[in-house]
Amino acid sequence: MKLFKKNIPLAIVLVFGLVSLASYYVPNRMSEDYLEVMNAWENIVSAFGFFLGLISLFYAHYMKIRKKADGWGYSLFVYIGFLMMVIPAIISHGKQLNPDASLTWLGWAFRYLYNPLSATMFSILAFYIISTAYRSFRIKSLQAFVLFVAAFVLILGRIPVGQMIWDWALGFTKVTAGEAIDWIIGVPSTAGKRGIMIGVAIGAVVTSLKIIFGIERQYMGKD
């Protein structure tokens, strides 16, 4: 049992991990073909995974409706939304909706139902940015003060009236708001970002080594 639950999966991870790693340094067509096969397998497994996801989704909402849990009415919309996309796709048989052959029923549902809803969700982000900016601009520490100053300079530089305020208040420095913004984005901001990216890269390498050599195996359950 240990052979099937531990040894074979670990051997598969080791072999495929090392081969995938080596393919980065081997430019041969064989290595490219290997990566293509791996991607194809990943897509096939994902496609089967979607059935599992769909079953989980329908089961969870079915139970909510059955138990009349709080907000069970929203669960109905899962089924309604699903049918609104699937039924037009099935009944149209891929035929075009209009004479100029530019839209199917599914395309119509996608364009006029899904896209506006998706865009609405994305547009909410603008309001959330304002509320989160308000919260982070409350100066409680030295770091918060530095953040506030940097953000304030950026805001000033991005709006026309801000440029006028900058010229009036800090014009004597001979530095324009645009130059100050470029310096903030190009020097301290980029330096911090690169520091994080280097740390992330090292962390990714170490995590990969832990997985490839079977040191970290929580993802497959413990012994």
Place this chain on the structure above:
Amino acid sequence: MKNTSILVSAFLILTSYSSFCAPKAGKAAAPSPIKMELKNFEALDFPYDKGETGLLKWDHTEELNDASFSVMISTISEKEGWIEADTFKAGEKTADKVNLPFWAFKKDKNKYAVPVELNNVLSSEIKQDVPFFAKVKIIKGKNSFESQTASAAARGNWFRADRLNNLLLFLFVSIVFFIIVSHAKKKSLFIRRIAGLDAIDEAIGRATEMGKPIFYVPGIGVMSQISTIASTFVLGEVAKKVAQYDSYIKVPHYDPIVMTVSKEIVKQAYTEAERPDSYKEDINVFISHDQFSYAANVDGMISREKPAACFYIGYFMAESLLLAEVGASIGAIQIAGTDVDHQLPFFFTACDYPLLGEELYAAGAYLSKEPMLVSALKVQDFGKLVFMISVALFSLLLIIGSKMNWQGLSSTLTEILKVY
């Protein structure tokens, strides 16, 4: 005597005729163009590629100054099927401008080196080891000359020597990794504290006291992404603590494969906490494989169920703020970690405890406190130290090279640090 006079008169007639036919003074005859040739013209396989690129080389000579070149390629024969692959002026595309490092390619500014991507030029996939023919048309003023034809076959190579710097760095990190891991087996290592991870107990304890659920959001990554794998490690530890406290956790998923893996991990965590009876199938639930549908649904769940603690750990894009802001609005303790650098500011501003970049990868090990896993944290810190020293040293050398105008030093250092 008579013969002599005939010869003299014939000579005079010829000379007068030639002077009559000669162009007038000031209008000298144009010299016939001297045939130009490319010195050491050769076709080669481009090194360190999969076998789709050829390389043409020839020497730069003084007579090629002010000329321009048109590179012609054919796979049919030496005499037909020519396609123009590239055109450029003299001085461009010399060997020192090839995008390969000094240890993998001889940089010579007195030699032309023109890579030709055969598949792009020929619009059909070139087969391995099938020879291609190449010639160069030299255009100088109104005259043009063609070089001799050269031939070579593009072959797939077995090692990218241009990535040798990357390989050496990787081997160095790997050796350090194995030394520290083997050291960790013998004695325990001191590990710095990570505030975001220390707060997990507090968050779960608070949720238990309030009798409210805990939300664990693994983001929109798929199982092949390291951040998602790291997130599942953290999920295992969080789920174990939740089981120990007999609290309730909910894990909404974007990807069904991640959901399947997470189900096993949570089930295992409940078993390890000796509470397998508390495990429920609806802890892990698939939401949607669409970014904003997922965000909308999770936001709705957070608004309705008002969890006491929210974890956002994994791969996040624009939905990071959509989720974190809703969590903040209901007053939940929020712990977040992602390796997407441009989403980190949103988590910093909207969450109580953000994990900084690579702390996400260390989180599972930190929480598990297993010496072998914790040693990876040491490797990460050591790696960062090496990078800090390297950045300082290379920056100093580059500044010195720039100030002293040592072009060789600057270009060598830049090539050592470059990704190919």
